[in-house]
Amino acid sequence: xxxIAGIMSVAGxxxxxxxxxxxxxxxxxxxxxxxxxxxxxxxxxAMRRLSIIDLKTGHQPIRNEDGSVWVVxxxxxxxxxxxxxxxxxRGHAYYTTSDTEVIVHLYEDYGEKCVEKLRGMxxxxxxxxxxQVLLLARDRLGIKPLYYSLSGGRxxxxxxxxxxxxxxxxxxxxxxxxxxxLFTFLTTPxxxxxxxxxxxxxxxxxxxxxxxxxxxxxxxWAVAFKPDHGLTEEDCKERLRELLDESVxxxxxxDVPVGAFLSGGIDSSSVVAMMxxxxxxxxxxxxxxxxxxxxxEAGFARLVARESGTEHHETIVQPDVWQFIDxxxxxxxxxxxxxSAIPTYMVSKAAAKxxxxxxxGDGGDELFAGYDRYVVEERERRRDSLxxxxxMAPRAIAKLMPEGMKGKNFIxxxxxxxxxxxxxxxxxFRGEEKRKLLSMDVRKIVSCLxxxxxxxxxxxxxxxxxxxxxxxxxLESYLPLDILTKVDRMSMAHSLEVRVPLLxxxxxxxxxxxxxxxxxxxxxxKYIFKEAMRGxxxxxxxxxxxxxxxxxxxxxxxxxxxxxxxEILLSDRCKQxxxxxxxxxxxxQRLHRRRxxxxxxxxxxxxxxxxxxxxxxxQPRRLTNAALDSPVRPAQR
Numbered sequence: 001x002x003x004i005a006g007i008m009s010v011a012g013x014x015x016x017x018x019x020x021x022x023x024x025x026x027x028x029x030x031x032x033x034x035x036x037x038x039x040x041x042x043x044x045x046a047m048r049r050l051s052i053i054d055l056k057t058g059h060q061p062i063r064n065e066d067g068s069v070w071v072v073x074x075x076x077x078x079x080x081x082x083x084x085x086x087x088x089x090r091g092h093a094y095y096t097t098s099d100t101e102v103i104v105h106l107y108e109d110y111g112e113k114c115v116e117k118l119r120g121m122x123x124x125x126x127x128x129x130x131x132q133v134l135l136l137a138r139d140r141l142g143i144k145p146l147y148y149s150l151s152g153g154r155x156x157x158x159x160x161x162x163x164x165x166x167x168x169x170x171x172x173x174x175x176x177x178x179x180x181x182l183f184t185f186l187t188t189p190x191x192x193x194x195x196x197x198x199x200x201x202x203x204x205x206x207x208x209x210x211x212x213x214x215x216x217x218x219x220x221w222a223v224a225f226k227p228d229h230g231l232t233e234e235d236c237k238e239r240l241r242e243l244l245d246e247s248v249x250x251x252x253x254x255d256v257p258v259g260a261f262l263s264g265g266i267d268s269s270s271v272v273a274m275m276x277x278x279x280x281x282x283x284x285x286x287x288x289x290x291x292x293x294x295x296x297e298a299g300f301a302r303l304v305a306r307e308s309g310t311e312h313h314e315t316i317v318q319p320d321v322w323q324f325i326d327x328x329x330x331x332x333x334x335x336x337x338x339x340s341a342i343p344t345y346m347v348s349k350a351a352a353k354x355x356x357x358x359x360x361g362d363g364g365d366e367l368f369a370g371y372d373r374y375v376v377e378e379r380e381r382r383r384d385s386l387x388x389x390x391x392m393a394p395r396a397i398a399k400l401m402p403e404g405m406k407g408k409n410f411i412x413x414x415x416x417x418x419x420x421x422x423x424x425x426x427x428x429f430r431g432e433e434k435r436k437l438l439s440m441d442v443r444k445i446v447s448c449l450x451x452x453x454x455x456x457x458x459x460x461x462x463x464x465x466x467x468x469x470x471x472x473x474x475l476e477s478y479l480p481l482d483i484l485t486k487v488d489r490m491s492m493a494h495s496l497e498v499r500v501p502l503l504x505x506x507x508x509x510x511x512x513x514x515x516x517x518x519x520x521x522x523x524x525x526k527y528i529f530k531e532a533m534r535g536x537x538x539x540x541x542x543x544x545x546x547x548x549x550x551x552x553x554x555x556x557x558x559x560x561x562x563x564x565x566x567e568i569l570l571s572d573r574c575k576q577x578x579x580x581x582x583x584x585x586x587x588x589q590r591l592h593r594r595r596x597x598x599x600x601x602x603x604x605x606x607x608x609x610x611x612x613x614x615x616x617x618x619q620p621r622r623l624t625n626a627a628l629d630s631p632v633r634p635a636q637r
Contacts, residue, residue: 011153264300267361
C-alpha cells in the first residue's frame, strides 16, 4: 500500500525533484516506511510506501529489465504469484518478489490491456520511455483513489488531492458542480473533485497521455447485472461459499500480520469466518461501539469473536471525537457528508496499534441487496399502477403543511414514481431545499435541480429488473464515492491497509448473475448470502435486523456538542464566505433541536465549512523530507 504521485510535462516546463518530494510530503501517512523517486526527461514518478509485501526488495518505482518501463503502485495485486509464473515462462526476469513488478512485465506483453489481468485493488502510474506515454489506471470498483489535473501543459496526479495542491499553477477555487453534488448526495461526483480543475479518475478507467499531448480516457470493465435463471438456490449458495473462500485466501497474502474489522453484521462476520480457515495464529478483530444503546452493535461483534476464537478489541466512541475533527477533515481531502467517517477513523486508529492490514466486509449490501431502501422501493413500486390523480394527491397535501413539519417530505415523497422516487429517497437537500440553503450569489451559479435530473436519466437508461438497476447505481456511485472513500481515507490516516474480499471482481461478477428474487425475498434482504452462510455463522448474526453503521451525531448535537453548529455555521467567518443562507441554517438548527433527525444535513454543512477553513483559508501543511523518519532513495537504474 502506498501513496503515488507524479508529473508529466508536454509543454517544455521541466519536472523538478523538489516538486515530487513536496507531493510525497503531503501524504507521508499513506506510506511511512519509504520514499522513491524516478525522474527522467518529461516525467517524474514518486511514491510513499507502506511495506506489506516484499519488505526487503519491494522499493518503488519498479522497472522492467532494460529500464524503459517504470511503475508506481498504490494497492495490492492478489494474483501476482500466478501472473509472475506466467510472465517468467515467457522469458521475463524479476529482481524483486513484490506484486508491483508483475505490472511492468504484463504491460510489455499486453500493453494497456494489462489491467484486465489484474485481480486486486490498485491505482498505478506507468511510464513507457520508448513510446513516451504515461498510463494511469484505477481498479474496477474504485477501492483505491487517483486524482489528476491538467495545468500549464502538465498532467499532475496523486493518490490524494492535497498532494496536488503544492504544485505551482494549481488554484484553489470551489467547483460548484461538485458542491451541488455534495449537498445532494453527501459526496463529490465520480469524475470531479471539490477543487475546480482537479479530477478523479473513475473506477475501471485508464488514462493515457503521450509526449505530443494526446490525452485519452477509456473504461475497461463494467459489471453486467444479467441474471442467470439457470442457477438454482443450491448452485448459488455453493458457488458463493467457494468464491468468498478463494477471495479471502488471496486477500491474506502478506508479509505482515492481517487482522479484520468486525461489526457483527453478516458481511464482516463471513469474512472473519473464512479467515479462520486459512490462518494458524489467532486473528485480531476490531469493532466500534457507542454508549447510546440504540446505535450500539458491539455485542454482536463480541458474539462472532467468541464463536470464532479471535483476539477481539473494542473501542467505544464518545462525543469527545470533536477534538480530532481537524485531523479528520484534513485526511478526508474533500467535504464529506457521511458522519460514519468518525467511527471508521476511530476503529482504524485502534487497529493500527496492532496490525498493518485488516480485511473488511464492505460491498455486501450493494452485491446482495442489503439496504433497507430496496425493501422500501419494492413496497412503494406497487403505487405506480395507481392513476396519476391519486398519486398527486399527497403532493397537494404536503404543500399545505408548514415548512419543517415532520412528515411533510414523506407525504410529498408518496406522490413520486419511478426513478424519481428512488433518487429522492437518496437525496439530502432536494431542489427546493437547496434553493433555500444557498445564498443568492451561489444560487446564480448552481442549478439546484440539475444533479437529481441527471441521476434519474442515468438510471432510466438501465434495462432489466428494477432491483438490478438500483444495485448497479449503488455499486457505481454510492460504493466508490462514499463507502470506499471513507474507508480508504480514514484507514490510511493511520497507515493501515484495508482489503475488501467481497469486492474481488470475480465475486462481483457472480453476484451480478444471481437472480434478483434470490437477493430480496419476501422483504428479506441478502437472502441468498444469508442462506449461504447458514451453518457457518451463528443464527442470531444471520437473522438479526440490519441496523447499518449509524452514528449518534444527532444526539451529540443536542447534548455534548450543543453549540457546535452555531459556533461554526453561524460564525462571522462562515457568513462572510457567502455560501449559505444564514436564516435557513438557523431554522435547521431549531428544527433539529425539536425533531432530532436533521443531523446528516448539519454534519454535511459543517464538513463543507471546516474543509473551506482547512484548505481554502490556510495553506495545507507541508512536511519536509528532513522531518521524516524514513529513508528517501532515488530509483534504481
